[in-house]
Every structure is written in C-alpha cells, then in structure tokens.
Amino acid sequence: MRYSxxxxxxxxxSGNLNWKPQWRQPQPKSHYDVIIxxxxxxxxxxxxxLAKEFGVKNVAVLEKGYLGSGNxxxxxxxxxxxxxxxGNEPFYEFSMKLWEGxxxxxxxxxxxxxxxxxMLYHSDAQRDAYVRRGNAMWMEGVAAELIxxxxxxxxxxxxxxxxARYPILGGLLQRRAGTARHDAVAWGYARGADRHGVDIIxxxxxxxxxxxxxxxxxxxxxxGFIGCxxxxxxxxxxxxxxxxxxxxxxxxxxxxxxxFVTEGLKPCIDHVIVYGGGHFYISQSDKGGLxxxxxxxxxxxxxxxxxxxxxxxxxxxxxxxxxxxxxxxVLRAWGGVxxxxxxxxxxxxxxxxDNLYLNCGWCYGGFKATPASGYCFAxxxxxxxxxxxARALRLDRFARGYAVDEAGAGPQPNLH
Amino acid sequence: xxxxxxxxxxxxxxxxxxxxxxxxxxxxPEPMDSDEAWHDYVYVRANPRGRTLEHWHHVAGxxxxxxxxxxxxxxxxxxxxxxxxxxxxxxx
Numbered sequence: 001m002r003y004s005x006x007x008x009x010x011x012x013x014s015g016n017l018n019w020k021p022q023w024r025q026p027q028p029k030s031h032y033d034v035i036i037x038x039x040x041x042x043x044x045x046x047x048x049x050l051a052k053e054f055g056v057k058n059v060a061v062l063e064k065g066y067l068g069s070g071n072x073x074x075x076x077x078x079x080x081x082x083x084x085x086x087g088n089e090p091f092y093e094f095s096m097k098l099w100e101g102x103x104x105x106x107x108x109x110x111x112x113x114x115x116x117x118x119m120l121y122h123s124d125a126q127r128d129a130y131v132r133r134g135n136a137m138w139m140e141g142v143a144a145e146l147i148x149x150x151x152x153x154x155x156x157x158x159x160x161x162x163x164a165r166y167p168i169l170g171g172l173l174q175r176r177a178g179t180a181r182h183d184a185v186a187w188g189y190a191r192g193a194d195r196h197g198v199d200i201i202x203x204x205x206x207x208x209x210x211x212x213x214x215x216x217x218x219x220x221x222x223x224g225f226i227g228c229x230x231x232x233x234x235x236x237x238x239x240x241x242x243x244x245x246x247x248x249x250x251x252x253x254x255x256x257x258x259x260f261v262t263e264g265l266k267p268c269i270d271h272v273i274v275y276g277g278g279h280f281y282i283s284q285s286d287k288g289g290l291x292x293x294x295x296x297x298x299x300x301x302x303x304x305x306x307x308x309x310x311x312x313x314x315x316x317x318x319x320x321x322x323x324x325x326x327x328x329x330v331l332r333a334w335g336g337v338x339x340x341x342x343x344x345x346x347x348x349x350x351x352x353x354d355n356l357y358l359n360c361g362w363c364y365g366g367f368k369a370t371p372a373s374g375y376c377f378a379x380x381x382x383x384x385x386x387x388x389x390a391r392a393l394r395l396d397r398f399a400r401g402y403a404v405d406e407a408g409a410g411p412q413p414n415l416h
Numbered sequence: 417x418x419x420x421x422x423x424x425x426x427x428x429x430x431x432x433x434x435x436x437x438x439x440x441x442x443x444x445p446e447p448m449d450s451d452e453a454w455h456d457y458v459y460v461r462a463n464p465r466g467r468t469l470e471h472w473h474h475v476a477g478x479x480x481x482x483x484x485x486x487x488x489x490x491x492x493x494x495x496x497x498x499x500x501x502x503x504x505x506x507x508x
Contacts, residue, residue, distance in 0.1 A: 240463035398459040
C-alpha cells in the first residue's frame with residue numbers, strides 16, 4: 001500500500017472502502033533462512049534491516065498475537081539517547097541517528113517529534129550527577145545542556161518549583177530527543193519488511209524449538225512445523241519462556257510496567273519532562289492526551305495489567321511535579337510485560353547453540369532502541385559478528401564481570 | 417496482583433508494606449563452590465509463568481523475611497511463610 005495526496009482524494013471519493021492492507025497475510029512456507037520469533041518493534045526492525053541492509057530476504061517473523069499487540073503498542077513513545085555508560089551510550093545514539101532518518105528510510109510517517117527530553121534535578125548532588133551524565137554524553141559526541149532554574153522557569157512555567165521536599169533546581173536537556181508514534185513504527189517496519197519479501201505471520205505461536213545434532217532445525221508452531229537455517233529470538237517479556245524451549249537459562253525476570261493517558265487537552269506540555277524526585281515521565285501526544293508512566297510495579301509478572309497502588313503512586317508523583325495535573329482526568333491505563341535484565345541493560349548476542357540468536361533484556365527502554373536493536377541484531381544474524389555499538393551488550397557479561405549497570409542497582413531486576 | 421498479603425506474624429497487610437527481594441526457589445551456594453554455581457545463583461532466573469517462590473521483606477511490619485508463593489500470570493497468592501520456617505521445611 002502506497003500513500004499520496006492523490007490516493008487520499010481517490011479513496012475519499014470511493015467511501016474509503018478500497019484501502020489495501022499494508023502487508024500480506026501469507027501462509028508459512030516449509031523453510032526459511034531466518035525465522036524471527038516475536039513480531040514486535042524489534043522483531044520487525046530486525047527483519048526489515050536483514051532484508052534491506054544485509055540481503056537476507058527469505059525471512060519469516062512469527063507473532064503469537066496480532067502485529068503490534070505487545071510492548072511496541074504499550075509504551076510511552078519516548079526516544080532519547082541520554083545514557084551515561086560507554087557500553088550503552090553509543091548504542092542508543094546509533095538508535096537516535098536511525099530515528100532521525102527513519103521516516104525517509106521507511107517512507108512512512110512515524111511522527112518523530114524531537115521536542116526535547118528534560119530530566120529534572122532537585123538537589124546539588126543530583127545536579128552533580130546530571131552534570132556528570134551530560135559530560136559523559138558529550139564524550140560520545142551527543143549534545144546535552146544543563147538548564148538552570150531561572151531558564152527552566154521560562155521554558156516550563158507550570159512546574160512546582162518551590163516544593164518543600166523536592167524543589168526543582170534545573171534539568172538536563174537533550175534537545176534531539178522526543179517522541180515517535182509507536183504504532184506507526186510497528187506498521188512502518190512491517191510494511192517495509194513485507195515489501196522486501198519478508199513473511200509476517202500473525203497469530204502463529206511458537207510451541208517448541210526443534211534441534212538436531214546441537215543446532216536448531218526449525219520451530220513447532222500453532223500453524224505446524226516451520227524449518228529454518230537460523231533462529232532469532234525477539235520475544236521481550238516472554239524471552240524466558242521461548243528460551244526455555246531451547247534450554248537457555250537467561251538472566252531475566254519479567255515485570256509489569258504501567259502507562260497512563262489522560263483526556264485530550266489543548267497543547268500545554270511541549271517537552272518530555274522526567275521527574276527526578278522519584279521516577280515519572282510525561283509528554284503530550286499529538287491527539288492532546290497526556291501520556292505518562294513511572295517505574296515497574298516491583299513484582300515479577302506476566303499479566304499485562306498492573307496494581308492500583310502503583311497507579312496511585314504514579315499520580316502522586318505527577319501531581320507533585322505539576323500540581324495542575326490534579327484537574328486532569330485519566331482515560332486509560334495499561335500494563336506491559338518487561339524483560340528486566342540483571343543489570344538493566346539489554347542483550348544482543350549469540351547463544352550456546354550455533355544458529356540461535358538472542359535479543360532480550362530491554363527492561364523499560366525498548367522502544368527508543370527499536371531501530372538500533374533491529375539493525376544490530378540483523379548484523380549479528382547475517383554476519384555472525386557483533387555490531388561495534390552492541391559490543392558491551394553480550395550475554396556472558398555477567399559471568400565475565402562486565403555488567404552494564406546504568407542505575408548502579410546490582411543484580412536486582414526490580415530495581416532497574 | 418493481590419493487594420493484601422497475609423503475614424504469618426502481622427496478619428493481613430497491604431502489599432506496600434513489603435519490599436520484594438525476588439526468587440526464593442534456590443539455595444545460596446557454599447562460599448567455595450564454582451564460579452558457575454555462583455553465576456547461576458546471582459544472575460540466572462527461571463522466571464516462570466505460573467507458580468513462583470519469592471522472598472518478601474516485611475519492612476514496614478515485623479521486618480521478617482517471608483517466602484511468598486504466588487502465580488505470576490493470575491497474581492493469586494497461595495501461601496506466605498516465614499523464611500526461617502521455609503528453610504527448616506526445605507532442610508527436612
């Protein structure tokens with residue numbers, strides 16, 4: 001399906017009844033060179049870059065639900081590259097650069113809005129920490145700006161600057177960061193992959209991984225056995241379950257993260273604002289709803305729903321930062337299952353099985369990483385070699401003592 | 417997620433009083449056990465979908481460590497026992 005001004009007029013005149021699907025609904029073939037388990041953002045991006053950049057076109061993406069039903073449609077749509085550690089920052093900056101060219105690359109409007117992400121600080125110590133993080137970003141060639149209180153008051157006048165416990169003293173701003181329309185990212189990658197010949201097979205759940213002589217030969221699915229040359233796992237919150245089918249033991253725990261959206265308002269919040277007194281982030285969608293979230297609920301869970309006490313805590317944080325939020329009504333809340341890794345950083349690596357590749361551990365930073373995750377995973381699958389920006393994101397880093405622990409929280413997945 | 421946890425010492429309490437440490441299904445290796453055993457203990461998780469055992473610390477109550485058995489898919493809580501009692505039972 002191609003879009004143009006002409007096609008909008010033509011379809012309007014025919015009652016919008018003749019739009020075509022954006023991707024095919026193929027029956028699975030008996031064998032593919034590469035099968036990707038998981039039709040979320042990362043799986044679709046992997047398939048797209050495999051076909052487009054690495055010339056591997058005989059690819060299938062297997063999705064147990066409908067396309068975009070998982071975390072790619074359940075996040076708060078923030079894209080940024082304001083990480084501190086040298087193992088993370090080049091990867092996320094690579095992702096940010098891919099975001100900046102994504103609409104041209106896909107010829108699809110993902111509504112990337114580089115409105116700036118500002119992280120607030122509330123004490124001198126926190127200011128020091130953000131100066132350090134900003135400097136670490138500059139070291140990797142990424143612009144960061146420290147915005148002091150008076151300047152911030154002009155930018156964002158409605159914050160609670162004089163809160164007794166968490167006064168707002170300023171913030172660290174990345175201007176290139178912002179938001180993107182999450183569903184459009186899934187659809188754009190799906191259409192792009194489909195055009196390059198990738199079979200996207202929805203409602204096809206993998207029930208087993210068949211191995212012979214130590215290598216994967218294919219997968220058992222609800223649509224029968226499908227053979228493959230290489231198998232790639234991009235199953236996010238269900239990575240442990242899929243990994244178990246190949247006897248992989250993973251450093252992951254699945255946790256639930258909630259997100260919320262309010263009724264539509266006139267434009268009021270111009271940036272993505274991150275509260276530093278706790279952990280709370282908010283932005284305004286193009287439709288006008290305020291989209292916000294905070295931390296995971298804290299207990300391991302596979303249910304795509306959260307706890308009311310956490311919802312209350314999130315609201316309290318929001319109102320502490322922006323008192324005016326108390327007047328806004330929440331329309332919807334939802335939960336997603338996060339594959340929390342033991343250091344809070346992702347894993348893109350080979351496994352102990354030669355032709356089985358692993359992409360997991362996205363914690364709650366998966367959406368912003370979608371393009372780089374797909375690109376680096378495709379690089380790994382096609383060339384059997386780690387992409388330079390993903391060198392630190394190895395599965396064996398825990399055993400080797402090279403954890404990439406951005407939060408400094410240790411091997412405690414519910415604290416990352 | 418069940419909002420109430422029956423602490424064996426304090427009775428029915430809201431779950432916000434507890435801090436969750438995580439997986440309680442495996443014992444701590446001996447100090448001189450292999451690096452692999454320690455790596456598995458510290459970093460690898462079974463991460464089951466279904467019944468799971470977890471250490472919960474009743475920080476705003478009796479401050480005892482408890483072992484909570486619950487379901488990660490339905491959020492049903494099956495049992496809550498004191499961690500010392502749990503260890504005694506496991507040793508038998």
